[in-house]
Amino acid sequence: MHILHIYKDYYPVVGGIENHLRLLAEGLVARGHQVTVLTNALNGRGGEYEVNGVRVVAAGRLATLASAPLSPALLVQMVRQRPDLVHLHMPDPTGDLALALVGPRTPLVVSYHSDIVRQRHLLHLYAPLLRRTLRRATRIIVSSPAYQCSSPFLAAHQDRCVVVPYGIELARFAHADPAQVAAIRARYPGPLSLFVGRLRYYKGVEYLIRALVHAPGQALIIGADATVRRADLHHLAQQVGVAERVHFLQAEDDAALPAYFHAADLFVLPSIERSEAFGIVQIEAQAAALPVITSELGTGTSYVTLHGQTGIVVPPADPLALARAMRVVLENPNLARAWGAAGRQRAQMEFDHTRMLERIEALYADII
Incomplete structure (x- = not known):
């Protein structure tokens, strides 16, 4: 199976979602899957590279606004991909926009990692796109039953939510x-x-x-x-x-x-x-x-x-x-x-x- 993961950052960026995504991507490769991560480069120049069997497509970014990359190149790269399944990690407004532009070509899995809590100005603009992505998703992964029940954005999608807790190398x-x-x-x-x-x-x-x-x-x-x-x-x-x-x-x-x-x-x-x-x-x-x-x-x-x-x-x-x-x-x-x-x-x-x-x-x- 060819799985395309989308998130705004990837290794060598280190963070909670980035670490989880790397562990997931490399673990899926070890299980025999083809895995591509579509992400944003740390600077204006993009490129492709491989990390432990994971193909990383890093699109160049013009700037970063309220933690969200501005990356028209990512939209172009999205059109070029031909996966069997797309797995989007949210919140990621650029990733949502890429999906909206290319249309529903393949099944979509969403990992809903967190509501946007602090950046209310961004949420006001992002909410319609966020809701569109959730409506389109075949399955929505949440990390705990409490988050599934308490997030206002997930309330209308309970029937497609699946609890999969995070895992680490214990x-x-x-x-x-x-x-x-x-x-x-x-x-x-x-x-x-x-x-x-x-x-x-x-x-x-x-x-x-x-x-x-x-x-x-x-x-x-x-x-x-x-x-x-x-x-x-x-x-x-x-x-x-x-x-x-x-x-x-x-x-x-x-x-x-x-x-x-x-x-x-x-x-x-x-x-x-x-x-x-x-x-x-x-x-x-x-x-x-x-x-x-x-x-x-x-x-x-x-x-x-x-x-x-x-x-x-x-x-x-x-x-x-x-x-x-x-x-x-x-x-x-x-x-x-x-x-x-x-x-x-x-x-x-x-x-x-x-x-x-x-x-x-x-x-x-x-x-x-």
């Missing part, structure tokens, strides 16, 4: 170098809470810092600046009196991250907006048998972390509730170990990348 996080783990624990003694992720507005890291006023131990915050700066978070930690217990680290490479998960006692994802559509990083923590505290956003966060079974789910933007949950985990190590073990088991059953590939491959076969 083995990468199942083990860590004992020497690296010991070194981290020696440097940051005491109960250790961990956050990993780009410092974006919706991650709510400021509430983790405020919660630490009422919770024991130290917090490691690993992530590069994005819409929030580490300097501003450090200033907040000084203001509330926990600067000596909050440690900001540069974004680590993938090889170094497992040691931090295994050194920590608790993982915290204190997100505050629906932009956190799933929280894949929670699966990484589960693979390391780490209990998780996350926020209830009506998205997939509380689908990955089950309240009272693999961790605790708290209201968003509530540092006192977050602190109470942190104390429960950090002051009850037996409970923390039980939740960590249950999280690892859930990850193996639901969130392994091979399980994700099997589900999507079966969906393709059913459509074809």
Whole structure:
């Protein structure tokens, strides 16, 4: 089967959807499929190249407006493709436009990764095109039952929605170098809470810092600046009196991250907006048998972390509730170990990348 994936960015761009798409594309190639990814070049010049068996067609972009590439070349490239099935990853206004221009030549699968939450001006213009694509789709993949039920754009298409949770390579996080783990624990003694992720507005890291006023131990915050700066978070930690217990680290490479998960006692994802559509990083923590505290956003966060079974789910933007949950985990190590073990088991059953590939491959076969 020749499968054409469409999304605005692809490797070497690194991000949640980009990482998922790469894992999916390369996994399908390993299963014997022909896979093309139609995407946008990082600059004005386009080209074609191959990455681990995946043919990548990168169309040149004129500019980027509100995170959306302006790329007439992508529309031209779309006309040239002859796949058996098209898989569009949304939101991607340029991809929607390409599909609208070429017409319904082949079956269409949509992965609906997230609503547009912050860029309301873009959503006002994009909504008619988004709805057109959803009406046309043969199947709409969503990552959790909660997102399927809570997205206003999916309400009219429930009969074509299929839940396929994200999967990752769990083995990468199942083990860590004992020497690296010991070194981290020696440097940051005491109960250790961990956050990993780009410092974006919706991650709510400021509430983790405020919660630490009422919770024991130290917090490691690993992530590069994005819409929030580490300097501003450090200033907040000084203001509330926990600067000596909050440690900001540069974004680590993938090889170094497992040691931090295994050194920590608790993982915290204190997100505050629906932009956190799933929280894949929670699966990484589960693979390391780490209990998780996350926020209830009506998205997939509380689908990955089950309240009272693999961790605790708290209201968003509530540092006192977050602190109470942190104390429960950090002051009850037996409970923390039980939740960590249950999280690892859930990850193996639901969130392994091979399980994700099997589900999507079966969906393709059913459509074809």
